Amino acid sequence: MQTIQANNYNVFFKENGYHYLSEILLVENYSKIFIIADENTSSHCLPRFLSLLATDVEIEIIELEAGEENKNIETCLQVWHSLTELGGDRKSIILNLGGGVITDIGGFIACTFKRGIDFINIPTTLLSMVDASIGGKNGVDLGNLKNQIGIIREPKAVIIDTQYLETLEGNQMRSGFAEMLKHGLIYDRTYWNKLKDTTALNTEDLDDLIYESVLIKNKIVSEDISENGIRKALNYGHTLGHAIESYYLESSEKTSLLHGEAIAIGMILEAFISKEKGLISNEEYQEIKYVISDIYDFVEFNETDIKNCIDLLIYDKKNEFGTIQFALLEGIGSIKINQQSDNELIYKAFNDYKS
Template identity: 65%
Template sequence: MVGRQKINALFCVTKVKRMQSIPANGYAIHFGDTAYDLLNAHIAAQHYSSIFILADTQSNEYCVPRLLPLMAVDIPIEIVEFESGESAKTIDTCVQLWTLLTELGADRKSLILNVGGGVVTDLGGFVASTFKRGIDFIHIPTTLLAMVDASVGGKNGVDLGHLKNQIGVIRTPQMVLIDTQFLETLPQNEMRSGLAEMLKHGLIFDKDYWAQFLDLQAVDFADFDALVWRSIEIKNQIVMQDPTENGIRKALNFGHTLGHAIESYFLESPDKTTLLHGEAIAAGMVLEAFLSREKNLVTPQEYAQIKYVLTDIFGKLDFAETDLEPIIALLVHDKKNEYGHIQFALLDGIGKIKTNQSSDNELIRLAFADYKS
């Protein structure tokens, strides 16, 4: 498909540019080489006793070697590695990390640097937030998904079995450091996974930003850093208004109610291929855009455009009829649910959102039928 071929070609090299820092709730998001200067200045000013770099096997191999020469510190640094993948995002992994931190002498003046993708930032933030009732941590995301989504907003947590992000806290890092040079070693499917969240930010908040991706042939990816910066800015603007997700922050869950259920189902089903987060969310956005159309919140033309763009880039997942009921059953575990009612964040036209929207199961089944058509 043209869209997916184009994405593969475009995301090969990114050029780091000097980007303005983005102020967030009690911290800031810094970009490029300047971020390392600010990181070193922060470490010197806080007089930390020790630094622990939390990384999975992939980021420890490909990303930590880039980070270490840029750290101008004279205090001990320990690298703590754990297995890559969503299956590591558990309380059991946390127990192992808490134990190892204790054995290595971590104290309340230690600093944790979470270097990796969304699993690392989610898990590492939770480990730091709960160790000795909370120690400082900094996110250094190394995947596109983690840069534009997981590292921003203060959500930290782990999965409960196959249920996504059921255990966690909201606690902000000291800073987030965005270095898009890490993306040079990222597989193309991981780049597409992050692109899903960027597309979501346009759909829920900025119609003009969404429009930049309508013709991938015309996108100037030499300025890719600017697209990343704007995606982060959009998420941060929403989070700043509603840090604890009682109102507008629910907009960020567009595509995630069904997307998380799909992701969990594929994770627990032995005959299914485990999905990347963005792959599941892309399907969830198509399905929830259909719900928006059926509720007359988006026009048929807008829905057709959304479906075409997302399926052109991501293709379609293969759903059997027997998959639908187990996926629908998983919706009851979604974190947005209140008083037993399943809550959706649906589009109110492209660039706007309506939260706390309901849908009956029959309409959800119709969404899957249309997705497959």
């Protein structure tokens, strides 16, 4: 696979990534290498990664507890202290080996330690390969509110090795697949068509589909790194999806949803809003609803759940001047940003989802 050129860094694939890594560690003369991983990637991915890491630079492993609930400032404080105690300096580099939580929080830690040190993302989940590790967004949650604290700063590189996906359970693969479906819906009808019949897909297809998904996200981000315009297209499904994810994360009576599981619901809801606003046809909406519902488990919402999710929208980081912003579909493969919806229409979307 050819290397993808992003704004100020490259996305490497498989052996090309490890060749680059060995070279950059030598050329940049880093004082120390810190690898941030969680307990899962330490067990399942770190042995392979270390076997392919050719360097004489001293390596320190910092292991975090797994899970979205640990993507917070408290965890950052622990890592900042560890970096200090282990002799981290301005010439150290952080290698983030893990899923979206690790690349998000690891990037944020690197951007803020000593006013910023280099970092490289090595995503190990489908979600982080096609979304979280690409585009320079780094951050943490504020309580149950997603990604409220953060910075946009691009990594030194991203290295995608799909062999790590062999360690993932099916629900984690589906979580990442939601972002791939989103890329088709907002940007490329042909790509959506390739993805929507999952029975026709095999493991040989996956590498090519991941590559295409990264290309789509990179094209969008490269046009608008600071998210003032077209990059908002990537928020499709996320306005309501993040509210649902946050609500299920904070509720002691609910089982937490994976990011992609919540975003899948958000995409159905926001497709309904798109239909009601005349931006997509009913046929397109029914197609989207059928495809996504066939892949992801149905989630039951009662009236209290819906109200609580809607209440959380006010905290969405995309809001401007107190107005909730949606990226809505304008036909499959196209998007319309900076759209609004009243609560009545959002309730209708939830009720249609339940039908």
